[in-house]
Amino acid sequence: DVKVTQSSRYLVKRTGEKVFLECVQDMDHENMFWYRQDPGLGLRLIYFSYDVKMKEKGDIPEGYSVSREKKERFSLILESASTNQTSMYLCATQGLAGVYEQFFGPGTRLTVL
Amino acid sequence: AQSVTQLDSQVPVFEEAPVELRCNYSSSVSVYLFWYVQYPNQGLQLLLKYLSGSTLVESINGFEAEFNKSQTSFHLRKPSVHISDTAEYFCAVTTGFQKLVFGTGTRLLVSP
Numbered sequence: 001d002v003k004v005t006q007s008s009r010y011l012v013k014r015t016g017e018k019v020f021l022e023c024v025q026d027m028d029h030e031n032m033f034w035y036r037q038d039p040g041l042g043l044r045l046i047y048f049s050y051d052v053k054m055k056e057k058g059d060i061p062e063g064y065s066v067s068r069e070k071k072e073r074f075s076l077i078l079e080s081a082s083t084n085q086t087s088m089y090l091c092a093t094q095g096l097a098g099v100y101e102q103f104f105g106p107g108t109r110l111t112v113l
Numbered sequence: 114a115q116s117v118t119q120l121d122s123q124v125p126v127f128e129e130a131p132v133e134l135r136c137n138y139s140s141s142v143s144v145y146l147f148w149y150v151q152y153p154n155q156g157l158q159l160l161l162k163y164l165s166g167s168t169l170v171e172s173i174n175g176f177e178a179e180f181n182k183s184q185t186s187f188h189l190r191k192p193s194v195h196i197s198d199t200a201e202y203f204c205a206v207t208t209g210f211q212k213l214v215f216g217t218g219t220r221l222l223v224s225p
Contacts, residue, residue, distance in 0.1 A: 004156075042217035043203065043215040092157075100207055101162055106156045107155070
C-alpha cells in the first residue's frame with residue numbers, strides 16, 4: 001500500500017510566521033501535489049511537482065512556495081502566514097504507471113491566528 | 114479545461130435507504146473519472162474509478178457509479194446506506210496523468 005505521511009495533523013501559527021508543511025511518501029511516485037481544502041470550495045491545487053527540483057504552479061499558488069530536494073519529500077512553505085491561509089492542507093502522490101489516481105495523506109489542519 | 118459539478122452540497126438520508134450523489138463533468142476530450150471519500154478528520158481515499166471498458170464500476174463496500182458519456186455524468190449510487198457511510202464524497206476528472214480536477218464535494222449524512 002502507498003503510504004503518504006504529513007508532518008503534523010494540527011498546527012497553530014501566528015500571522016507573519018514562516019510555516020513548513022512536509023509530506024513524505026514511500027512508493028517511489030514521481031508526481032506529488034499540495035492542495036488546500038475549504039468548505040464549499042472542494043480541493044484546490046496549490047503546487048505540484050513531477051520530478052526532483054521541478055515544480056509547477058497550480059490554481060492558487062499565491063502566498064506559497066514549495067521544495068522538492070528528494071523524490072520522496074515535498075514541502076509546502078508559507079513564507080509569511082496570514083489568517084486567510086487557515087485551512088486543511090492535503091498532500092497527494094501519483095505514479096506514472098497509467099492508473100492516474102492520486103493517493104492522499106491524512107491532512108494538516110493549519111490555523112493562523 | 115475540465116470542470117466538475119457536484120450539485121448537492123449535502124444529502125441527508127435514512128439508514129438502509131438508497132442514495133445517489135450526482136456528478137457532472139465538462140471536457141472536450143476523453144476523460145478518466147474518480148470518486149473519493151473523506152471520513153471525518155482523514156485524508157481522501159479512492160472509492161472507485163472509471164478508466165475504460167465497462168461503464169459501470171463498483172467499489173468493495175457496495176457503491177457503484179456509471180459513466181454516461183452522452184450526459185457527461187458519473188453519478189454515485191448505493192442501494193442501501195449504513196451509518197458508517199456518513200462522509201464527504203468528491204468526484205474528480207482528469208484527461209491524463211498529473212492534475213485531477215475535483216468537485217466541491219457532497220456531504221452524505223446517514224441517520225438512524
